[in-house]
Amino acid sequence: MHPHVEKILLEENQINERIQQLGQQITQDYQGKDILMVGILKGAMIFLADLVRNIEVPTFFDFMAVSSYGAGTVSSGVVRILKDLDKSIEGKHIIIVEDIVDTGLTLQYMVENIKSRGPASVKVCTLLDKPDRRKVEVPIDYNGFQIPDEFVVGFGLDYNERYRNLPYIAVLKPEIYQS
């Protein structure tokens, strides 16, 4: 275990098993269709990479980078597009892939933004759902895990850009968040 980690919330094998299930579910739901995954950088990158390898219909991907947090752990509610999609998504079946839904503000913005571009359909897939702090109701079609209201890192999620490479989801020691 990484020396900065206080506790592991989700072990690597648990996450991998759940991603397999999500992939199977998505495969069933999208029979006869192509999927365009829109990954939200950078947090969803690891999840998306594992997810697409468990999907057995033609799957394409593109990415958007948005900022809603700055450097800390508190949502500002302000979403800024740092990197937009490469191509038009008109007529495509979109799955927005997120690492975590917390207040829901980022996702609400993303869904509205994507819908305004004329896709055939839009669904949402998130690895983690932290329902305790929700401010706006956003429909989640595919959810990996519900977690309690704790700031987590690993499997793509960061604290000040660190710890994204941890293969599990963990809570850091309090002194790490303070420093």
Ligand code: XMP
């Ligand atoms: P909102 O509040 O808009 O937040 O739903 C979604 C985005 O906030 C980040 N976020 C976290 N990042 N550990 C993280 O590393 C967390 O516990 C956490 N909670 C929210 C994340 O970037 C997500 O896309």
Ligand code: MG
């Ligand atoms: Mg982040």
